[in-house]
Amino acid sequence: MGLTDLVAQFIRSALESDQSLELRRGELAERFGCAPSQINYVLSTRFSPEQGYIVESRRGGGGYIRIRRVEAGPRLMLMHALASVGNSIDAASAAAVLTNLDAAGAITPAEGRLMAAAMSERALAGVPAERKGALRAEIFKQMLLTCADAG
Amino acid sequence: MGLTDLVAQFIRSALESDQSLELRRGELAERFGCAPSQINYVLSTRFSPEQGYIVESRRGGGGYIRIRRVEAGPRLMLMHALASVGNSIDAASAAAVLTNLDAAGAITPAEGRLMAAAMSERALAGVPAERKGALRAEIFKQMLLTCADAG
DNA sequence: CCTCCTTTGACCTTTTCTGACCTTTATTAT
DNA sequence: ATAATAAAGGTCAGAAAAGGTCAAAGGAGG
Numbered sequence: 001m002g003l004t005d006l007v008a009q010f011i012r013s014a015l016e017s018d019q020s021l022e023l024r025r026g027e028l029a030e031r032f033g034c035a036p037s038q039i040n041y042v043l044s045t046r047f048s049p050e051q052g053y054i055v056e057s058r059r060g061g062g063g064y065i066r067i068r069r070v071e072a073g074p075r076l077m078l079m080h081a082l083a084s085v086g087n088s089i090d091a092a093s094a095a096a097v098l099t100n101l102d103a104a105g106a107i108t109p110a111e112g113r114l115m116a117a118a119m120s121e122r123a124l125a126g127v128p129a130e131r132k133g134a135l136r137a138e139i140f141k142q143m144l145l146t147c148a149d150a151g
Numbered sequence: 152m153g154l155t156d157l158v159a160q161f162i163r164s165a166l167e168s169d170q171s172l173e174l175r176r177g178e179l180a181e182r183f184g185c186a187p188s189q190i191n192y193v194l195s196t197r198f199s200p201e202q203g204y205i206v207e208s209r210r211g212g213g214g215y216i217r218i219r220r221v222e223a224g225p226r227l228m229l230m231h232a233l234a235s236v237g238n239s240i241d242a243a244s245a246a247a248v249l250t251n252l253d254a255a256g257a258i259t260p261a262e263g264r265l266m267a268a269a270m271s272e273r274a275l276a277g278v279p280a281e282r283k284g285a286l287r288a289e290i291f292k293q294m295l296l297t298c299a300d301a302g
Numbered sequence: 303c304c305t306c307c308t309t310t311g312a313c314c315t316t317t318t319c320t321g322a323c324c325t326t327t328a329t330t331a332t
Numbered sequence: 333a334t335a336a337t338a339a340a341g342g343t344c345a346g347a348a349a350a351g352g353t354c355a356a357a358g359g360a361g362g
Contacts (some may be wrong), residue, residue: 001213002212002213002319003315003316003318003319004317004318004319005213013311023343024340024341025340025341026339026340026341032312033169034320035155035319035320035321036264036341036342037319037320037321037341037343037344038318038320039340039341040341040342040343041317041318041319041320045318046315057340057341057342058326058327058340058341059325059326059327059339059340059341059342060325060326060327060328060338060339060340060341061326061327061328061329061339062327062337062338062339062340062341063326063328063339063340064340064341065328073328075202086295090348092182108261109301110259110262110298110301111265113297113300113301114262114265114266114294114297114298115265115269116297117293117294117295117296117297118266118269118290118294119351120293122289122293123289123292123293124286124290124291125289125295126282126285126286126289127278127282127286131277134277135275135277135278138238138273138274138275138276138277139274139275139290141274142268142269142271142273142274143265143268143274145268146267146268147265149264153307153308153309154308154309155307155308155309172354175350175351176350176351176352177349177350177351184311184362185309185310186309186311187351187352188309188310188311188351188352188354189308189309189310190351190355191351191352192307192308192309196307196308203314208348208350208351208352209316209317209351210315210316210317210349210350210351210352211315211316211317211318211320211348211349211350211351212316212317212319212348212349212350213318213350214316214317214349214350214351215350216316217349218350267342
């Protein structure tokens, strides 16, 4: 497992006990023996707002980085998801939406994986790049509607 | 025996002890003194889903290739369904396959509906008629693969 | 000879990690 | 107060480390 995943795991497990976490970038970097900017990389690739996290920070003396997990209720999440899809969406964003829906209990993990598969780059390879986003959005909305229907 | 079969043999015997195997493409290529892309050839011709294998991979630093053998039971049934899909499929045939899988207990009704939605005429409206079947097949296969993957 | 399977190599994309340089905030000296 | 300094964190480009794709050359068998 790479450095990025080690750090991400460390943060996640810290977030399990406390639901909001505050840390020093420099300290964390030192603990893992890496460049401080590596921490920013971890945060931006693993703890983005899209993935359901809020990251705040402050510079200067006594600076810090605070990480929080945000979750809304299942119903609200589904509404929000449907609204947020729009006319076009890329695979990474769709996956992030699904992760949040799963976390909120609005869909099951199996449903999440299934939907992600249907919209994956792999599934849509062969579709012209300029149409891919729109098609993915259509598929996504149909599936979300089906979920809402059943639930 | 050609290179391809040698590598395939190696992988198969590794899969006998461990039921899931993770390897480096570059390392394997070096061990057999061949081009890295040869490994992809082996995987696609000898370890395809149709043949009962699931192959996942990741690029970038710390990348890997993971190969798993699918055992008999509902999973294998999904793999067979996958094989039967072919390069193109119409909505009616897809629905029939889903009905069978559901009846056999290989998928849940909810999963069936979800898959049907992803492949529906409505979701794929806007795709040129001559490409629709192939696209539906791709989406279907990715979803079936994901079902087999789960658990 | 023709066809199908193999093998390679050139080129591409994705993911990770670092280092140089920048901005913000707090503290300390004048 | 003000200016200098120290102590954070932020950004970004680029190198490095994987794996992916595809067309074309090579070979074995019919």
